[in-house]
Amino acid sequence: MPVTTPEIKWHSVERLDATVVPVGDSYDDAQAYAKKRGEEEGRTFIPPFDHPDIIMGQGTVGMEILSQSEGPLRAIFVPVGGGGLIAGIAAYVKRVSPQIIRVEPSDANTMALSLHYGERVALDQVGGFADGVAVKVVGEETFRLCRELIDGVVLVSRDAICASIKDMFEEKRNILEPAGALALAGAEAYCKYYGLKGENVVAITSGANMNFDKLRVVTACKCW
The missing domain is CATH 3.40.50.1100 (Rossmann fold)
Incomplete structure (x- = not known):
């Protein structure tokens, strides 16, 4: 998630037992990081809108x-x-x-x-x-x-x-x-x-x- 994401959103995600990784100043920065990490670690990238x-x-x-x-x-x-x-x-x-x-x-x-x-x-x-x-x-x-x-x-x-x-x-x-x-x-x-x-x-x-x-x-x- 972008570092500019409101803390209330972070906490909502963390309550679902997910780990929040703050990256970049925009959604696009966070998405690029998530895709790269998914490829490196063999994880599935789930897009928020383009699918x-x-x-x-x-x-x-x-x-x-x-x-x-x-x-x-x-x-x-x-x-x-x-x-x-x-x-x-x-x-x-x-x-x-x-x-x-x-x-x-x-x-x-x-x-x-x-x-x-x-x-x-x-x-x-x-x-x-x-x-x-x-x-x-x-x-x-x-x-x-x-x-x-x-x-x-x-x-x-x-x-x-x-x-x-x-x-x-x-x-x-x-x-x-x-x-x-x-x-x-x-x-x-x-x-x-x-x-x-x-x-x-x-x-x-x-x-x-x-x-x-x-x-x-x-x-x-x-x-x-």
Whole structure:
């Protein structure tokens, strides 16, 4: 795991009797190390997003959304890092035709750039605030699926993410991590821009693994 990973994530993994090895400043650094070590030690590398089985498993989120939805959906907003979650959801729910909107931080927008240029684009560096989606390059399979299935993109700033964390806390008394609040920030911006009211939309709040001291960063944002 990257050295920038919140301690709360480390501890959650350690409670499952796994050993956490902190490597590099980004997911890509950690992945390169894990692959190399797997080859050297004869271990199996399990990718977090770029494999059909992983994508299929993440697609079950789409199945849950459809089974719990009342009435037709206008759009589903999904946080994007490597693209596994949105690729799986899109592959499953496209049969009922809601729009699938990807949401990325403005400083970690590798999928947006890749789809714009028609090929995978590797970023030199990524912002670490939303560490759960801080990926320099999307997967090959996830990129292929997203080219076919995704309808749009919303890029959001750190301040917008902080505002959504604040909104969720004030309305539900739940605290989201930045990557977990990403889709909510995107949905709010999208609905405001297009003047959507009374529509059924879904924003996937995908995580709450944030160290307590990071709340100081959130409260310092201009959204307050």
